[in-house]
Amino acid sequence: MDRSSTGRSTPSRRPARLPRLRRPGGVHPRLIVSGTRAGLAAVRARGKVGGRPAVVDEKILNMARDLLPNSEHSITAIAKMLGVSPGTLYNHIPDLRELRASRISAQLEDSNR
Template sequence: MSQEEAARARGRVGGRPTVAAEEIIRAARDLLPDPGRSITSIAKLLGVSPGTLYNHIPDLRDAGQAIEHARRIDTAALPTSERQARYWIDVARAFDQWGKPDRCYRGLLAAEHAAPQEVRRGSVRTMAAGLMRHDRALPGVRAFAQRVGALA
């Protein structure tokens, strides 16, 4: 008899217990519409990792759903230019996951316009490098990739 079978025989079921209680997930859902809060800041406030929220709130993993949520946010209401840039980077990431390179590129350009220092992040470099496959269809993407350090 395996350890798993023995545990089942003793009435034990399941694996590792979940970190996120239903109250935490409910609180996270309540905080999500606030444009001044990021997934990371919500997770930190609730004492869980961002990955925990992504694992327990399926809408956060769906790129199309993310774009729908993003459309409801007034970027002018975001408190700082850095937060505005992060918003545009998140929008670009969703379009990248959705397979829309032109919209991804526009989001990255908006982030660069809002706060140029924010597009020097690894995630932006990765997206910019991926956009290089579309360099003929996306005028200026090569120069953008150069600016963010995606080209060695």
């Protein structure tokens, strides 16, 4: 296709009369956002909680902390036993690596005495 005679370097894909921020039907994006936020606030006022349900509760975290000193189990094995991913454990126990290292070194010191 020869575009040398059009007078423009690139063809326009948007009609000139159509406003850029308007949607079909005349609803502005800010109205959509404010309506969505109002709906979410109304749902929260009724006691509903949105979002994805939590995988980890205190029981699972306590079991993970109890299994950490045992050097026989890796973090991946502990996560498998508890039915969560290793990343979930790292996310919910921020000092997991340091905690594990300190407990293992304490066990080694006790066994050497």
